Amino acid sequence: MSEYNKPLPEIQPYSKGYWDGTKQHKLLIQHCNSCDSNIFYPRRDCPKCWSQELDWIEASGKAEVYTYSVTYEGVEEAFVDDLPIILAWIDLPEGIRMHTNLVECEPEDVHIGMAVEVVFRDVTDDITLPYFRPVKRGV
Ligand SMILES: [Zn+2]
Structure with missing residues (x-):
């Protein structure tokens, strides 16, 4: 790692x-x-x-994009490799609105109402961070 x-x-x-x-x-x-x-x-x-x-x-891990914004520049150095960064508010069927990063998609492919699902990244031995990505059709 x-x-x-x-x-x-x-x-x-x-x-x-x-x-x-x-x-x-x-x-x-x-x-x-x-x-x-x-x-x-x-x-x-x-x-x-x-x-x-x-x-x-x-939680089911499923959600829907409520709104989002895309950052193309002006981030701290540690985040430069992640640009463009898609920040979103997503609605979970459990009645939760959650702030997250959308990953595994291009900014132009994101839209309000888009179905997303949780994906986990083990970033250190102790910490795993949740992100959301588009639900892949036909899987
Ligand atoms: Zn209570």
């Missing part, structure tokens, strides 16, 4: 379950057992009812 030189998440006690999930190539989201809400990003308390009765559920 080549040296990963970009920022890495700082794992907190309440987000450890999420990062343990990505390491197993599972996209986990929090679920509140008190009010039945799905929660993202990971938190200590449910943002709707303040309960701490939170569990993890596995």
